[in-house]
Amino acid sequence: MKFLNRWWVVVGSVFGLLVGNGPIMQFTFGVFLLPLGKEFGWSRSSTSLALAIGLTVTAIFVPIAGRLVDRYGIRVVTLASITLFSLALASVAFFATTLTSFIIIYAIMGIGAAGQTPLPYAKAVSTWFDEKRGLALGVAMSGVGVGVALVPKYAQSVMDQFGWRGAYLGLAILTFVVGVLAVLLASKEPSHHSVKQSAEDIPGLTARQAFRTATFWKLAIAFVAVVFAMNGALVHVVPMLIGRGVSADIAASSMAFAGVALIAGRLLAGYMLDRVFAPYVASVLFAIPLVGLIILFATTTSGYASVAVVLIGLGLGAEVDLIAFLLSRYLGLKSFGEIYGYLFASFMIGNAVGPYVMSLSFDMTGSYHVGLAILGVALLVGSATVLSLGEYRYPQVKRQGS
Template sequence: MKTSRMFYGWWVVIASIMGMIISQGPVLVFTFGIFMKPLSAEFGWSRSQVSLALTIAILTAAIFTPWIGRLIDRKGARQVAIPALLLFGVGIMSLGLLPANLVLFYIAFAVIGLLSTGGTPTPYAMAVNCWFIRRRGLALGLSMAGIGLGAALLPMLAQHAVAALGWRWAYVVMGLVIVLGAGGVAWKLQNKPADLGLFPDNQPTASGLPHSPDKVGLNAGRALRSRTFWLIGAAFFLAALAINGCSVHFVPLLTDRGVPAGEAARIASIIGIALIIGRVGAGYLLDYLFAPFVTVFFFIGPVIGILLLYSGATGVTAMICAALIGLGVGAEVDLIAYLIARYFGLRAFGEIYGYLFGLFCLGTAFGPLLMGVGQTLTGSYDAVLLLFACCMVVACVLMLFVGRYPDLHALQKGSTVSPPASHALSGSSAS
């Protein structure tokens, strides 16, 4: 008796989850707060000085991510992601050798930022978008939920490693985790169905020939000239500035309020758990509802969470803050991927994603720096927290002006780039 086999696209999702667990966000951003005080204590640097290293790393990633995206468009997700992860793991291990030299500290993080670019969501989002059309939102949400798993697990692993082995060996442990995880990614990640003689969604075309959704859409130049691109980019820059700024400093903020480091790390891990819920929940809703409205819904949570942090949250209230902020973090990356597929198509997905993710990285870079500078200058995070709440409100407003989904086939043939201003509440099937 012939048994049914799981659609290979779901294996691609599983490989993407593994890749996302050990990606730039969980490894660099979400564990950085664990290393912040040990680095400050050993070298005598202020938090703003230490935070600048992460800013440099993310800025470097922002600069090179569009180039990596172009490389993915030409070579394929698998060919870029696997060697990049191995190099990223070795780079993280090398941080255990850092000397007491601030300039070398910044140079090391610039190199790490460059090595992290292939381990961003770009290759996985490209692969998943090629494998799925009808269930694209859910598939993206599940694959990007790996960031949530990483954000929940890696800070606790880093905290235990720092406590047991010191921060230097903790970096070695983190690097080894990345190298081992790269093997899991290599196991099942494939670029697109046509490479295996399969079809998106496991649905054969009328001609019986593999369909390539990566051939439909705008080139990067036309996307960059559109109003839609810059509305989306500005909204996610502001969201990344606020949400990731709070996430990186969440542990130091709580310990400043008298919360023990171990408990603070456990509370911060709720961000990762909520991130998973946000990823999967946003992905599911994207298949049924208008994507900008889904985006606004998931941006409202961090507004409330940041305001609660400003009010002096600890204990249970801090857990609620972590959950609300985590929901926003959870929706970001897969929302960007889905919005690109719906508004610009997959023809130049990697490069367009690279530019938008670069803007997202700029926010991620400057958010923690602003938090660190605010704390250094005033001894408190309060002023920056208020600023971040305002940023999230503006991001919500920008997303309401994005407009309805365009006809990608018509745009590709040369009609106007900017979609009309009226909204569509449905139309979840991708062109």
């Protein structure tokens, strides 16, 4: 099929990220947390350790995936990752009979998830778009929000019919079919006929050069702190609401609010990034979830909890866009895949630690209040750090006649 329009990259990215590591591995975990505990007698913190280890493994392997994407292209790496990720999901249904085997499978899943992150899609979109890059990234990354809105409910529905093992199989099938079709449809980089630049001509820093800049470490700290807070809260929304007397089905449905907010956050961030200085956009969108955490801390009313989920989802929706956009403007595109991999590794560390801290808070105190307070402090740190970045080093190229 002749590739006629660069926006097909965005369309393919939406569908690929709908079944990416976030919606499938992270945001369905709360749906499985209580059924697994009921069947095996595992505590929430013990069960959540599997997700923490899986996400940590992803953090280790994302830079490797980024380097492979830079060298071999998006399709080869992403298709291999989707296959491994789907097989790991299916194996939970057959081989997760002990906590140890469950953790090992999630660790393997974490390897596959490294190429199932937004990394390959962000690289494709950033390569095709300079003008309107923020909007294109926002639309592409909204696929995660669509997945968060739909996939937990899908998992709960399959679980109601076939149990938690059937739900893991259902997730595996969904991931493989949708993911492979999305990558084959449109997720590709410009050919050499379209982009006549050698690697030396591409503006930006190498990964080694980036490591020596304060900007790289500021970005890493900001992303760790913010996703630690937002993902830590969202992963535990379902058990938190069930603990407040909400049915499991309605609690799982609450994640649809988070998904819609993720979409809104990504589109809002994408629109604003092309018009407003990115650190200002980031600081505001990182501050909004703080209000959500305060609501969860101060009230136990389930209706207010839905409002909190929306506010947290708005901030989390913006963050993945911001990683790609800030990287392209401050560190350039020369080694985009590898540097993005390292930054996304920091993102995944926050993803892993946040939910585990919340589990420990519940197991040790019987409530989530201590954990929510810690998450709030982390949001303040992330917002302050991103404001210290300074001016863009690689601003948009002004084209004559445009």
